Amino acid sequence: MPLYDFHCAHCDKDFEEFKMLADLDEPEACPECGKSAIRQISAAALGGSLGGGGFHGGEGHNCAPSG
Numbered sequence: 320m321p322l323y324d325f326h327c328a329h330c331d332k333d334f335e336e337f338k339m340l341a342d343l344d345e346p347e348a349c350p351e352c353g354k355s356a357i358r359q360i361s362a363a364a365l366g367g368s369l370g371g372g373g374f375h376g377g378e379g380h381n382c383a384p385s386g
């Protein structure tokens with residue numbers, strides 16, 4: 320089961336919770352205040368590192384002479 324990051328806007332607490340894909344729409348209860356916390360998008364979930372400056376070659380114009 321994947322681990323997801325949650326953030327509680329009520330008490331400003333961050334916590335992690337194992338959740339199944341079917342339960343992702345369900346609000347997670349904050350362990351501190353018990354109110355519903357929102358799911359954070361973690362960098363690991365995006366499948367890569369954020370803010371690395373990784374460019375893919377760029378624009379490569381190859382003008383072949385036609386004729």
Ligand SMILES: [Zn+2]
Binds near residue numbers: 327330332352354
């Ligand atoms: Zn809370």
